[in-house]
Amino acid sequence: MQQFSENESIALRVYNLPQGTPDDTLLSIIKNESIPIWKSNIEMLNNTLNSELTLENYNFAKKLIKYNELRLETYELIYKSISQKSSSFDMEIELKSREIEKLISEL
Secondary structure, three states, X not given: OHHHHHHHHHHHHHXXXXXXXXXXXXXXXXXXXXXXXXXXXHHHHHHHOOOOOOHHHHHHHHHHHHHHHXXXXXXXXXXXXXXXXXXXXXXXXXXXXXXXXXXXXXX
16 A cells, blocks of 8 residues: 555656646656556556455455546546647546546545
C-alpha cells in the first residue's frame, strides 16, 4: 500500500502543475510518468490477488484496480485531447472522472 500511495502521488502531480504549463511538458509527464505508473499499479495490485487475501482485502484490491484502470483511461484521454488540441474527449473525461469520484467514496 505504501508503494501504491507513493506511485499515486507521482502520477497525480500533473494536476498540481501551474496553469499555463506548456503542452509538450504536460504530454511528456503524462506519457513518461503518469501512464506508466498507473499501469505499474494495476500490475502490482493484480499480483496481490494471487496471494491469500481475506474476502474484504480481495474486494478492496479489486476496487483499487478499477480505480487505477479508470485513472489510466482518463490520462490516455487527456493525452489525446492535448496532443490533438481537441475538446472532443471532454465528455468522456468528465464521465471517467465521475466514476473515479464515486469509486473513491466507496474506498
